[in-house]
Amino acid sequence: MLEIKNLNVAIGGRRILNDLDLKVAAGEVAAIMGPNGSGKSTLAYVIAGKEDYEVLSGEVLLDGENVLELSPDERAAKGLFLAFQYPVEIPGVATMTFLKAALNAQRKQRGEEELSIPEFMKRVKKAGDMLDIKPEMLRRALNVGFSGGEKKRMDIMQMALLEPRFAILDETDSGLDIDAVRIVADGVNALRSRQRGFLVITHYPRLLEHIVPDTVHVMAGGRIVRSGGKELASELERTGYREYAEEAA
């Protein structure tokens, strides 16, 4: 479903991603782990279409279509979702307003009709209940004054509402308390399906006990240096990343 071929990316003249290859099949949950600064967030941003990054070569295919030429919003409408490592605050814009604008913008791009208010409210309630987000929070400005954990849950709630085909979670678990990790994991698990792929970036094997991945990839120095099954995560916890330092260099 997602296929990355020979991706090379630089920022400000500095190489961040090097000949990166990665495949995630439909229905698969792939985890990426790796040391700080190895390029995990960069990969997530490039897939989602953030400007500033210079794609030197390579392709990012979503169901066979190269998305690198598309704008971020076009990619979103095609079902690409990124839960941010640091969700952004939008002062003065009620969360509910934002959710409606986002959902309808995607629908419009796909040539679908706007949702009726009752239908929209029904979906919001469902996603909100799933992530334990109170209606009161939806009336507040998006992410403004939200705690770190609330922001992360809000991002996953948006994922539940937007029902993407492929979702990237960038360290969604960091900053979450024990209960919140479970809530978020339950949310993700509820969305797992044969048609949907996930790329879960994390530093903590704990998350992967809740969201059990099909594959685990180790990223170092801007490339995937090792791939394996879910057992790789616990192995890394014991060994650390030292052995990959050379390959990364």
Added chain:
Amino acid sequence: MAAVQETVERVKAIDVDQYKYGFFTDIEAEKAPKGLNEDIVRFISAKKNEPEWLTAWRLEAYRRWVTMREPTWARVSYPPIDYQELYYYSAPKTASGPKSLEEVDPELLRTYEKLGIPLNERAILAGVEGAGQEASRGVAVDAVFDSVSVFTTFKAELAKAGVIFCPISEAVQTHPELVRKYLGSVVPPTDNFFATLNSAVFSDGSFVYVPPGVRCPMELSTYFRINERNTGQFERTLIIADKGAYVSYLEGCTAPRRDENQLHAAVVELIALDDAEIKYSTVQNWYPGDAEGKGGVFNFVTKRGDCRGQNSKISWTQVETGSAITWKYPSCILRGDNSRGEFYSIAISNGHQQVDSGTKMIHLGKNTTSRVISKGIAAGHSQNTYRGQISSHRKATGARNFTNCDSLLIGNDCGAHTVPYIESRNPSTQFEHEATTSKISEDQLFYCRQRGLSAEEATALIVNGFVRDVLQQLPMEFAVEAQKLISVSLEGSVG
């Protein structure tokens, strides 16, 4: 940077075609000869069949005006205006005093329909079906076309409540004592260059009188349209809320798209007596000029409210998106004890627009309070200045003001400036001032776009969030309209 850059490019590209109101109505007009002299002043006064005192009042203003100089302190630059190259009076030939809608020139009706301002009362009421007390949900409109008022709706309904709402030229005939008592009592004919010019040549505008204890049963609204080429528009609005009265008034304006600049120099005077309240809202959308900065309206406006009575309140709300030049400082004189003044402003500039706008809160009475919330948004190559003066007289014991003015920049070629003057002559005065300047961040834009919003939609959403406190001050009926206007003036297809 790239995303903001792109937004800016798009905004620039659409700027010209975005102005939906740029059409011209081909209708025969009666004009005064070009230029300005005492005869022109007399001509205008005679056209309106004015009493002698008013002719004399105008002439005195004119004689004063020729000795005055155009002010230069505002942060705006424009080529010199040749006042002898303008027409000072233009009226559609067919407009003279229609009594019913059937008598209004159909071409004019079509114009207002195109502008989205229905003048047909029945149609308006039909539009708010199920409204129980019909009239209270409608909005009474006075439509001013170039120099004259062409029609006023719901006059009869209002008369039942004792409210007078008519063109000021008509009020001069029907209620001369009120006009004479209040005209120029807030903005004297000597006030400033543009106000003095207006006093000499003012053409039409609205007159409102709400009698003691009456709560005006509907929103009042005036819609100004400049149509003719090289014609200055000098409207004059006078609103009086007598003791314990309340009125909410909205002003809207548009002009055709033209390569040459059009001059607009209005005067608005508000008077609130004891316990009265006036809420005055403006949605200003004069033609802003094209992408290169060619054409557009020069908007030099003097608006002032006098809280003359105790416990009176005047509140200005403005959404400014149009005009090439905006020079405008709606102010409050807080004369009555415990009176309150408010100023809520959204000023958006794009393309080559220049905005110098703000307010004056002059605290004279005891325990007077004022509140100023200003949101300036600059995009393109525009310059956006907030200029505010807060002062307290030595007798103004317990005066308080809170000012918050925020600026938002979109792109790198625009500027936002804040010029506050604070002057306190009474030691018990408490003035608070907050100001911020920010830019729409790349991260905010990317976040919104990742969730599916286009660059334009994302910008509009963020800007709407930025101006939310002020939008909430607008009458419900117009808040939605204003929100759309904000999107349109910044964006492409949004709204």
